[in-house]
Amino acid sequence: RTLRIGLIPGDGIGKEVIPAGRRILEALPSSLNLKFEFVDLKAGFETFEQTGTALPDKTVEVLKNECDGALFGAVSSPSKAVKGYSSPIVALRKRLDLYANVRPVKSVATAQNPIDMVIVRENTEDLYVKEEKTYDSADGSGKIAEAIKRISEKASFRIATMAGEIALRRQKTREMGLPSIHKSPLVTITHKSNVLSQTDGLFRSTAREALAAPKFSSVGVEEQIVDSMVYKLFRQPETYDVIVAPNLYGDILSDGAAALVGSLGLVPSANVGEGFAIGEPCHGSAPDIMGKNIANPIATLRSVALMLEFLNEEAAAAKIYAAVDANLVEGKFLSPDLGGKATTTEVVEDILRRL
Amino acid sequence: RTLRIGLIPGDGIGKEVIPAGRRILEALPSSLNLKFEFVDLKAGFETFEQTGTALPDKTVEVLKNECDGALFGAVSSPSKAVKGYSSPIVALRKRLDLYANVRPVKSVATAQNPIDMVIVRENTEDLYVKEEKTYDSADGSGKIAEAIKRISEKASFRIATMAGEIALRRQKTREMGLPSIHKSPLVTITHKSNVLSQTDGLFRSTAREALAAPKFSSVGVEEQIVDSMVYKLFRQPETYDVIVAPNLYGDILSDGAAALVGSLGLVPSANVGEGFAIGEPCHGSAPDIMGKNIANPIATLRSVALMLEFLNEEAAAAKIYAAVDANLVEGKFLSPDLGGKATTTEVVEDILRRL
Ligand SMILES: CC(C)[C@H](C(=O)O)[C@@H](O)C(=O)O
Numbered sequence: 255r256t257l258r259i260g261l262i263p264g265d266g267i268g269k270e271v272i273p274a275g276r277r278i279l280e281a282l283p284s285s286l287n288l289k290f291e292f293v294d295l296k297a298g299f300e301t302f303e304q305t306g307t308a309l310p311d312k313t314v315e316v317l318k319n320e321c322d323g324a325l326f327g328a329v330s331s332p333s334k335a336v337k338g339y340s341s342p343i344v345a346l347r348k349r350l351d352l353y354a355n356v357r358p359v360k361s362v363a364t365a366q367n368p369i370d371m372v373i374v375r376e377n378t379e380d381l382y383v384k385e386e387k388t389y390d391s392a393d394g395s396g397k398i399a400e401a402i403k404r405i406s407e408k409a410s411f412r413i414a415t416m417a418g419e420i421a422l423r424r425q426k427t428r429e430m431g432l433p434s435i436h437k438s439p440l441v442t443i444t445h446k447s448n449v450l451s452q453t454d455g456l457f458r459s460t461a462r463e464a465l466a467a468p469k470f471s472s473v474g475v476e477e478q479i480v481d482s483m484v485y486k487l488f489r490q491p492e493t494y495d496v497i498v499a500p501n502l503y504g505d506i507l508s509d510g511a512a513a514l515v516g517s518l519g520l521v522p523s524a525n526v527g528e529g530f531a532i533g534e535p536c537h538g539s540a541p542d543i544m545g546k547n548i549a550n551p552i553a554t555l556r557s558v559a560l561m562l563e564f565l566n567e568e569a570a571a572a573k574i575y576a577a578v579d580a581n582l583v584e585g586k587f588l589s590p591d592l593g594g595k596a597t598t599t600e601v602v603e604d605i606l607r608r609l
Numbered sequence: 610r611t612l613r614i615g616l617i618p619g620d621g622i623g624k625e626v627i628p629a630g631r632r633i634l635e636a637l638p639s640s641l642n643l644k645f646e647f648v649d650l651k652a653g654f655e656t657f658e659q660t661g662t663a664l665p666d667k668t669v670e671v672l673k674n675e676c677d678g679a680l681f682g683a684v685s686s687p688s689k690a691v692k693g694y695s696s697p698i699v700a701l702r703k704r705l706d707l708y709a710n711v712r713p714v715k716s717v718a719t720a721q722n723p724i725d726m727v728i729v730r731e732n733t734e735d736l737y738v739k740e741e742k743t744y745d746s747a748d749g750s751g752k753i754a755e756a757i758k759r760i761s762e763k764a765s766f767r768i769a770t771m772a773g774e775i776a777l778r779r780q781k782t783r784e785m786g787l788p789s790i791h792k793s794p795l796v797t798i799t800h801k802s803n804v805l806s807q808t809d810g811l812f813r814s815t816a817r818e819a820l821a822a823p824k825f826s827s828v829g830v831e832e833q834i835v836d837s838m839v840y841k842l843f844r845q846p847e848t849y850d851v852i853v854a855p856n857l858y859g860d861i862l863s864d865g866a867a868a869l870v871g872s873l874g875l876v877p878s879a880n881v882g883e884g885f886a887i888g889e890p891c892h893g894s895a896p897d898i899m900g901k902n903i904a905n906p907i908a909t910l911r912s913v914a915l916m917l918e919f920l921n922e923e924a925a926a927a928k929i930y931a932a933v934d935a936n937l938v939e940g941k942f943l944s945p946d947l948g949g950k951a952t953t954t955e956v957v958e959d960i961l962r963r964l
């Protein structure tokens with residue numbers, strides 16, 4: 255099978271980690287019978303400055319019509335509001351209907367306080383619909399701005415269904431004897447329906463309904479209000495298996511969970527739709543360290559694996575995960591964010607050797 | 610001076626901790642020349658079940674017309690949506706225009722990784738305006754619900770100004786020689802303007818403007834995007850002095866910060882308006898432990914102190930803080946959330962002895 259992969263480095267260290275993603279795909283053992291073709295695509299703040307748009311139509315068209323999957327690096331946010339600029343990754347998720355953002359956060363096997371959770375974040379609506387307006391207040395006290403938070407039954411149902419399916423799939427892997435801290439599958443629904451009774455109330459009741467389907471009868475279901483979820487994430491992270499959340503809470507929770515494993519540089523994500531997936535490291539463009547060859551490539555390498563999983567290439571994904579874990583457990587080639595001294599290139603090469 | 614204090618225990622352990630708050634006020638040394646009168650007031654889910662409203666008008670009227678300050682316990686959220694029920698604390702904050710929610714999170718002096726921050730949360734708008742609607746989607750795919758997130762220049766300006774003033778006041782206390790981990794005052798503005806350019810963009814630019822006032826020239830100002838803020842809160846909490854945030858981010862961040870000091874049972878808050886303050890522990894009604902006399906009263910006792918600070922009774926506040934710290938440092942009478950075996954009553958009595 256030949257997979258055609260779009261490469262969108264974006265800005266900053268995106269340009270250093272996406273090439274690492276390409277290298278690991280090219281280095282996969284030939285016994286897997288997988289070939290890759292690559293298309294370089296543009297998006298990001300630099301693209302905006304050059305072309306007037308952060309997400310050229312061509313990038314979207316090529317992804318839609320020619321690619322099986324893609325890797326996205328990171329984009330810089332302008333430090334002041336810039337007219338006409340709008341985040342390309344948010345637009346891409348919506349235009350390709352990549353309705354789920356899947357973010358596994360897992361400590362290495364030898365960790366003292368092991369954690370192993372996946373945050374399944376709705377990826378197309380909530381405040382990310384970006385419908386905003388500004389007006390002058392009637393009493394002359396200044397400007398007022400409003401944004402719409404939109405939650406639909408349809409999007410809530412499909413994201414909760416995906417969360418349930420991921421919980422079942424994780425349980426199956428456990429039953430194959432792989433070590434795990436969880437005994438049975440659990441989905442935790444996160445919301446703030448004590449304040450937002452209609453929007454988050456709809457998310458909550460729809461997620462409950464989706465997870466009540468007979469196929470999920472073996473999956474435990476519980477709820478956490480988002481503030482309490484953040485508290486518990488830090489007090490008893492080992493409890494959580496699959497967390498499902500509306501877009502913004504999912505964004506916040508996944509950065510929080512990343513803190514638990516020591517570095518954002520370790521945490522991958524996949525933007526997933528019907529038959530398409532974009533791997534994307536959770537970290538940003540990190541302008542402070544760009545160009546120094548010290549960015550941690552692991553979030554990207556794991557994002558490559560996650561993308562492959564959603565393209566049904568689980569054997570290839572497993573090889574990458576194992577090589578990364580071996581690198582971390584040995585701990586000889588670690589990037590500075592993990593307290594090591596290795597360059598991006600050295601980390602990548604150590605991992606390629608272990609494939 | 611005689612202060613008239615409204616007591617609103619609410620539900621669950623609110624009924625156990627608010628009486629502790631009353632006791633400590635009554636036990637303050639007479640050398641402070643402070644007298645207290647108390648008015649018992651109703652609010653909460655139980656009140657809703659009895660009277661059909663979670664916040665009787667009488668409670669609001671008495672607070673407005675007769676009281677100098679108040680203590681609020683906690684309210685239970687119904688486990689399913691209940692028609693007509695709406696959180697009384699959110700309504701109270703708006704009806705009394707208690708525009709700031711101030712949440713100090715501080716480890717005891719002997720902590721290994723000391724932290725000392727205050728979260729200053731806007732308390733009247735954002736998604737908490739609770740303007741929601743639900744409709745059927747045009748394509749028949751189910752219901753859609755929308756909520757308004759509203760951010761005003763006026764509210765953003767006054768909350769950032771309060772954050773700056775708190776930063777200056779903290780610096781003054783440090784200069785009086787009290788031990789601190791901070792060398793100079795710093796306000797961190799939290800937002801998500803990379804997605805919400807108008808609403809959070811307005812919060813960000815207005816906060817910047819407010820903090821650019823000459824009186825704040827000694828205050829450092831920086832920004833964090835909310836997801837990254839949660840990450841950094843856990844990776845380098847010692848960095849933060851004063852964090853200012855819109856309502857919902859402030860809600861989430863303060864629970865996150867509470868996790869850093871070991872228990873929500875330690876974290877106080879004050880809802881502050883012009884000349885009025887309501888002390889409120891950050892924890893909820895904790896139905897699982899109610900009636901057992903094991904709730905940690907410290908969040909409430911510190912909320913009493915915080916209320917007193919905002920009523921300009923700083924000497925009385927200092928006495929309470931010191932008594933609580935002494936209890937924690939000695940560690941002989943700790944409630945179960947801190948790994949101890951003491952009852953609520955025993956903790957309160959140990960602290961009263963130290964006043
Ligand atoms: C860059 C930003 C728009 C984005 C988001 O909020 O989704 C990022 O934080 C992420 O999590 O991928």
Ligand SMILES: CC(C)[C@H](C(=O)O)[C@@H](O)C(=O)O
Nearest residue numbers: 448449481696698699860891
């Ligand atoms: C009970 C709830 C409405 C409230 C809030 O979200 O403000 C609580 O979480 C708090 O932080 O005081």
